[in-house]
Amino acid sequence: MKKTNAMRLLDAKKYKYKIEEYPVDENDLSAVSAAAKTGQDIRRIFKTLVLIGDKTxxxxxxxxxxxxxxxKSLAKVSQNKKVEMIPMKDLEKITGYIRGGCSPLGMKKNYPTYIDESAKEFPSILISxxxxxxxxxxxxxxxxEMLNxxxxxxxxI
Structure with missing residues (x-):
């Protein structure tokens, strides 16, 4: 398998990780679909959302x-009055990734990253x-640590 930017970054830090591949359904790129196809607990599959804040x-x-x-919570912790999802058409230009394959690791730039605290409940989580x-x-x-x-x-819920 060809390494992705995310894998190369993890390799450079010598972090342990596992790869989980699954068949892609272009009509359903959701985390729920990924969980069903991999047999993983949906609570451990973390989706990557890219937003823009009015101040930051x-x-x-x-x-x-x-x-x-x-x-509202994200706006508050990120010192914004308002945050909103970026238009999907701008995702690749901003991150270097396409919808359904956007990893928080290896984006074109390092953006402030907020991880839901429920991630700490598990020995490991899954990301794109x-x-x-x-x-x-x-x-x-x-x-x-990698993303600050x-x-x-x-x-x-």
């Missing part, structure tokens, strides 16, 4: 696949590996 610019949120992002049909399993603490990420409560 771009930021990244990593939330469990079955939960919704709390925009940087392409569709690829998940990386790693320790949440390692992810936070902040663990905070930013999601709800």
């Amino acid at each position: 610019g771009y930021l990244v949120a990593c939330t469990p696949g079955e939960r919704e992002l709390d925009l 590996g940087g392409k569709r049909g690829l998940q990386i399993e790693l320790e949440a603490e390692n992810l936070a 990420g902040v663990f905070i409560s930013i999601s709800f």
Whole structure:
């Protein structure tokens, strides 16, 4: 398998990780679909969301696949009055990744990253590996360290 930027960054830090590949359904790129296809607990699959704040610019949120992002909480912790999802058409230009394959690791720039604190409940979590049909399993603490990420409560059911 060809290494993605996310894998190369983890290799450079010598962090342990596992790869989970699954068949891609272009009509359903959701975390719920990834969980079903990999047999993983949806609470451990973290989706990568890219937003823009009215004061700070771009930021990244990593939330469990079955939960919704709390925009008000994220705005508050990121010192914004308001945050909103970026238009999908801008995702690749901003991050270097496409929808369904956007990893918090290896984006074009390092954006402030907020990881839902529920990630600390598990020995490891799964994030996008940087392409569709690829998940990386790693320790949440390692992810936070690589991204200078902040663990905070930013999601709800």
